[in-house]
Amino acid sequence: MDRRDFLKCTLTLAALAPLARLTAQTGAAAAGADAGTESGKLTRRRFRDTDLTLPLLGFGMMRLPQKNGAIDSAAGQKLVDYAMKAGLNYFDTAWPYHGGRSELFVGEALSRYPRESYLLADKLPVRSIKSLQDAERIFQEQLRKCRTGYFDFYLLHALNRGNWETVKRCGLYDFVRRMQKEGKIRYVGFSFHDSPDVLKTIAEAHPWDFVQLQINYLDWHNYRSREQYEIVTKLGIPVIVMEPLRGGTLATLTSEATKILKTSAPDASPADWAFRYVASLPNVICVLSGMNRMDHLKENLRVYSPLHPLSDSERLTLASALAAYQKVDSVPCTACNYCVPCPVEVAIPRVFGAYNQYKIDGNFAAFKKAIDALPNEGGPASCVSCGVCLKKCPQKIDIPTQMKRIAAELKKK
Known part of the structure; x- marks a missing residue:
């Protein structure tokens, strides 16, 4: 809009x-x-x-x-x-x-x-x-x-x-x-x-x-x-x-x-x-x-x-x-945590939170540092698109697709 x-x-x-x-x-x-x-x-x-x-x-x-x-x-x-x-x-x-x-x-x-x-x-x-x-x-x-x-x-x-x-x-x-x-x-x-x-x-x-x-x-x-x-x-x-x-x-x-x-x-x-x-x-x-x-x-x-x-x-x-x-391309996550725990331990709300902050301030180094600091390698690249989270998200976010997009962006720089 x-x-x-x-x-x-x-x-x-x-x-x-x-x-x-x-x-x-x-x-x-x-x-x-x-x-x-x-x-x-x-x-x-x-x-x-x-x-x-x-x-x-x-x-x-x-x-x-x-x-x-x-x-x-x-x-x-x-x-x-x-x-x-x-x-x-x-x-x-x-x-x-x-x-x-x-x-x-x-x-x-x-x-x-x-x-x-x-x-x-x-x-x-x-x-x-x-x-x-x-x-x-x-x-x-x-x-x-x-x-x-x-x-x-x-x-x-x-x-x-x-x-x-x-x-x-x-x-x-x-x-x-x-x-x-x-x-x-x-x-x-x-x-x-x-x-x-x-x-x-x-x-x-x-x-x-x-x-x-x-x-x-x-x-x-x-x-x-x-x-x-x-x-x-x-x-x-x-x-x-x-x-x-x-x-x-x-x-x-x-x-x-x-x-x-x-x-x-x-x-x-x-x-x-x-x-x-x-x-x-x-x-x-x-x-x-x-x-x-x-x-x-x-x-x-x-x-x-x-x-x-x-x-x-x-x-x-x-x-x-x-x-x-609205010029910012962020993910509409409210960090309600209903999507976790993830079967492969992706820290979904934390990934989205770090990504959204990056989209606001443009600090890629801080964004990458936040992803690298996630426990159990819980970053976006670990997502296997199992779809378990899709049934839990009240915001209807296509979480696997967003994870692939964020993982791809991390590889660009």
């Missing part, structure tokens, strides 16, 4: 207005007026027609600080404590995060706080389930690991066309609703990675309390996030956003794109722009960020304390920056 097309299609305030009216007309869950809009206080949004409010910034537990290959519990605890003190009390974990250790960390980190003082979200790993008994066993184990008697928000994880068949076959929707009736789940939703037509099928199949979607200004058209957002908004389903920075991609732009943003707002980082972009959508109730450093946490809290929605002119500036950034 060229700059003209993006400027024509990007979400301006004028385009937001009809969605805001639609939200009001259909009883959608975008909560209306923000709560906590005074300076220094984290903005919160009301959940549906309840008295519950969510912090606009949520803490994603997929990318916690690490030390010696494990979660750095001490550093992670400091982040959780700082977040709680700032009013950021929404924590999102999942069964596969950090090899199953994220839930254990969350249970330990939050155990020092009264249960009613925080909101906890977890997810049923649909891809790992073969029967209803699997779901029941895993759910009870999640409660134990998280040291809780209930989850505030519970999701059917990473639904797509294939996983939706598992949900139907194993009766998983009825199961989570049964857990809700028993008081072990407050609100039921799902996270999603597939095309808009599949989302429409799932969203219309049952009543849902909320949905978690991948939305950012890069994916608004590339990943068809706009269509997805509009589908659930028309159905009155509030949105929790994941990947607002596209796996960190939108935090480090090209020099040309960064200059455009800095000229407009010298004190704002590229990440600031990305976070404000998604939070400016009226049907978004929470934006998740996987923060593993204190400076990132503080910066993100600053952006949302309170939120200042993007103006019309700022959207045009962001569109110009995106047009500049």
Whole structure:
């Protein structure tokens, strides 16, 4: 898509207005007026027609600080404590995060706080389930690991066309609703990675309390996030956003794109722009960020304390920056790590991360050094095109083809 097309299609305030009216007309869950809009206080949004409010910034537990290959519990605890003190009390974990250790960390980190003082979200790993008994066993184990008697928000994880068949076959929707009736789940939703037509099928199949979607200004058209957002908004389903920075991609732009943003707002980082972009959508109730450093946490809290929605002119500036950034031939990897372990030990996310950084800064020597430093010869040349990763990637990246391309580029210099 060229700059003209993006400027024509990007979400301006004028385009937001009809969605805001639609939200009001259909009883959608975008909560209306923000709560906590005074300076220094984290903005919160009301959940549906309840008295519950969510912090606009949520803490994603997929990318916690690490030390010696494990979660750095001490550093992670400091982040959780700082977040709680700032009013950021929404924590999102999942069964596969950090090899199953994220839930254990969350249970330990939050155990020092009264249960009613925080909101906890977890997810049923649909891809790992073969029967209803699997779901029941895993759910009870999640409660134990998280040291809780209930989850505030519970999701059917990473639904797509294939996983939706598992949900139907194993009766998983009825199961989570049964857990809700028993008081072990407050609100039921799902996270999603597939095309808009599949989302429409799932969203219309049952009543849902909320949905978690991948939305950012890069994916608004590339990943068809706009269509997805509009589908659930028309159905009155509030949105929790994941990947607002596209796996960190939108935090480090090209020099040309960064200059455009800095000229407009010298004190704002590229990440600031990305976070404000998604939070400016009226049907978004929470934006998740996987923060593993204190400076990132503080910066993100600053952006949302309170939120200042993007103006019309700022959207045009962001569109110009995106047009500049899209000149780079990068791989749309979010470093979710769902594709690993690889059967031949290719370090897939690390390869893509090094390659994308090279495309941004042009430092081939650093790129080659990063690839050479991978353990077990886990570089792109080791890929045997077995295709195991293709079924796991939520971004639908043709990983073997990309590995061949990157390996060829390494040989050129």
